[in-house]
Amino acid sequence: MNTTAHILVVDDEPDIRNLMKEILEDEGFLVSVAENADTARQLRREIQPDLILLDIWMPDTDGVSLLKEWHDSGLMDTPVIMMSGHGSVETAVEATRLGAYDYIEKPVSISKLLITMKRALEMAILRRENYGLRKHALTVSEPIGNSEIMSALREQVKRINQHDTAVLITGEPGSGRTLFARYIHQNSRRQSAPFVNVRVAGMHPENQALELFGNQNSSTPSRLEQANGGTLFIKDVVDLDVAVQARLLNCLESQFFFRNGGAEPVPIDVRVIAATDYDLDEAINNGHLREDLYYYLNIVPLRIPPLRDHYEDVPQLLDFYTNLFVNQENLPYRRFTVAAQNRLRHYNWPGNVRELKNLVQRLLILGNGMTIELNEVEPILSSHQRQNNNSSNNNQSMYDLPLREAREQFERAYLEHQLQEVGGNVSKVASRVGLERTHLYRKLRALDIDPKQTKK
Template sequence: MNVQAAHILVVDDEPDIRRLVREILEDESYRVCVAENAAEARTLKINQNPDLILLDIWMPDTDGITLLKEWVSEDPVLCPVVMMSGHGSVESAVEATRLGAYDFLEKPLSLAKLLLIVERALESGKQFSDRASLRPLIQDIEPVGKSAAVARTKEQLKRLGQHDARVLFQGVAGVGKELYARYMHNNSTRREGAFIAVAVGSISPENSAIEFFGKEQAGKIYPGLLEQANGGTLFLSEVGGMDKDSQQRLLGALESSSFLRVGGGEPVRVDVRVVASTRTPLEEEVKAGRFRQDLYYLLNEVTMEIAPLREHSEDIPGLLNFYVDYFNTQEKLPFRKFTMAAQNYLRNYSWPGNVRELRNLVQRLMILGVGDDMDVEEVKSALGSVTEGIINSSSVPEFYNMPLKEAREHFEKAYLEYHFEKSGGSVAKLASIIGMERTHLYRKLHSLNIKL
C-alpha cells in the first residue's frame, strides 16, 4: 500500500474539525472521507474500506468508545483506529487502547502530532497484512488469580458455558464483570460467534430501537446489536441504567427471539445468548418501579456474584505482575517491578476501585515512574492521600449515613452542580466533561431537579 495514497475516514460531530483535518490530510496527498456521526461512520466504513479511521470519542448518537468496541468485535481485520477527544484523559486513553485503538489524540489537535501518528498508524497497518494482530489481546485474557473465589467462579462459568441460561453478573464497579462474561463466552458452545458488549446507559431512548434492532434504509441493511451477536453473546453492561422504553423493546425481542428492523417489514429471527451485569441490586430497582419485573426474571435465570478484590487479596501480587507484563509487552512501557514491601502494602489496601483501580495504578506507575523498582513510597504517592484504603470517619460526608439510593442522589446532584458551574451553565460542555450522552444528561438533570 502506498501510504501517501491511503484512504482515511474522519469521524467527528464538529464541522470545523472535519473540515480542518480533511484539508490537512488532503494536502499530504491522502484520500479522505468524513462522517458526522456513528451512523454515517458505519456506512462509510463498509462502503469505503478505509486504511485508517480517526474517531471522535464524544458524538451525539453513539460514542466513539462504544463504536470502536462494536467494530473490534465484528471485524477481525479492523484497520488502525486513532481516537480523538477534546477532553482527553489518562482514563479515556487507557480505555481506547485497551479496546484496540492504535493511539489517542487530544484536541486542539497538534498538526505535527496528527501527521506523525497518521503516518505511524498507516505503516503499522501496512506491516501487518493480517490485521487481526491489532485486535486487543486482552479480549482473550482470562480472569487472573489462584484464590478459591476466582477458581470457583471460573469453574462455575465453564459449566454455565455449556448451557444457554441467561446470566446476571452482580458486583461493585471495577471487579471485571465484562471479563468474566467474556470468559464464559470463550468457554461456551458459542465461542466461535461474536461477543458484543454494550454499555446500555450510553444508548439514548430515541436511538435504542436502531441500536438493538438495526434499520433498513434505501435498500441497505444496517444490523443492530442483536443481529451482530447472532450465534454468539450480547453482553448488556450495567443494565439497571436502561430506560423504560428500551426495556420494553428488549423484553419483546427476547421473548420471541425475533424483531423488526426500523424501516423493515419482515421479522428477523436471531439465536443469541443475552447476559447482563449490574452494580446496583436490580431487586431494589424493580421495587422502586424503575426496572421491569418481567425483564428482571428473564435476564436473571442464573446470578453470578463477582467478589470485590479485597475479599481475595491473595491474588493481588499475581495481578500486579500480570499487568506489569501486559503493559511491558503490549504497550511497550519500560519494565518495572514492585518491591516485596510494596506488594505487601498493596495486599492490605482496600481497593475501592477493585481490579480496574489496580490496573490503572500499574499503568500510571509504569508511565510516570523512573527506575527499575516501584517501592512503597512511590505506591503511596500514586494512591494519593487515602492511607491503607481506610477513610477517616470524622471526614465522612453526611450522605454516607443515608440509604444507598438517597446517598447516590445526593452525590450525583453535588457532582453535577459542581461541574455545571465549571462549564458556565452549558449542557453541551457538561456532557463532554463528565462523558454522558446529552439526551441522557437532560433526563438526569431533570430527575435531580437541577435548574438549567
C-alpha cells in the same frame, strides 16, 4: 458506504458550508458544521465525528495549523480530508505528513468527494478493528487469580456453559464483569461466533432502541443482528429504558424482532449475558428494571466478588498488569518489592481490579528504577484516603448551604472524582454516570471543570 456516519464540515464560507451540509445529508449522513477553528474544536469534542472535512484557509486558525494541533495532541483517530481552493503541492504534502487522509481541491467534485469519504471511513473501521484485535490479543482472556474464590468462579462458569441460557452478572464497578462475560462466551459452544458488547448507559431511549434493533432504512446491522449465532453482552441492563426492556424481552423469548420502521420479522439465535452494578431488588422496586426481564435473565446468576474479598490474588494481578503494560505500551519493566506487594494486599481497593490496573500503569509511567518500593506506593494510597476524607468533610459542610449551592458543590466534587477515575475521559464519564455526552459537557462548563486538569 456507512451512511449513518457523522461528518463535521469546517469552512469559513457559509455558502460552501450550507451546500456541503445539504448534499451530504441527501446522501444520508449526519452533518455538523463549524465556521472556524474554535467551533471545530468544540464540536470535535462534543460529537466525536466519524470524519472531518477541513478547509485550509480560515481567518482565525488555518486548517493545517489546526490539523497540526490535533496531530501533536494525539487526536488523529478521526480521518481528516483537507479542502482548498488555492493550495499548493507543499501544503498537500504537509497535510498528509500530519495525518490527513487526502487533499481535495475546490470547487469540490461531489463524486470524487464521496468516493474519498467512502475509502476514508472504510479505512477508519479497519484501523479500529485491527487495533481492537491487537489490544484484545494482549489483554487478559481468563480471570486472573488462584484463590479459592476465583477457582470456584471458573468452576461455576463450566457449569453455566453446560446450558445455553441467559446469564446475569452482578458485581461492583471494576470487579471484572466484562471479563467474565467474555470468558463465558469463549468457553461456550458459541465461542466461534461473535461476541458483541453493547453499552446503553447515558443513551437516549430512542438511541438505545436503534442500537439494539437497528433501522429498516440503514445499511448498518443492529447489535442483535451482529450477535446472531453468538453472544450479546449488555453491560448496563438496568440503564435500559423500560419500554426498550419490554421490547428486548419479547425479542429474546420469540427469537425474532422488528427493526425500527420495519414490518418484516428478523429471526435471530442469540444468547444474552447482562450485567449491572445496581442493587437488583432496589432496581425492581423503583421501576428501573422490569421484573419479567429480571426473571428471564436471572436463570443463571453470577456474582463477581470485590477484590478485597480475594486479596491473596493481588500479587498475581500486579505481575500480570506489569507485563501487560510493558508489552502493550512499551513501558519500562519495574518489579514490586515484597513490602509494596504486602501493603497492596491489605489495601481495601474500592475501585477493584480496575483501580489496581490504573495504579500499575501510573507507577510504570511516573516512576524510576527497577523496583517499586513501599515509599512509592504509600503516597498514592494516602492520596486516595485524603480524597475520601475531604469528600466526607465537604458533605458535612454542605448541610449549611442553600440547596442550589449544596447541589453545585456536590456535582462538582462528584464529576471531578469521576473524571479522575477515568483519566479525564469525558466519554467514559458520560457512560459511567448515565448522562448524554453533550449534556455532560454543558454541565462541566457550567461548573467550571476542565477535564484536562482532573487527570490522576
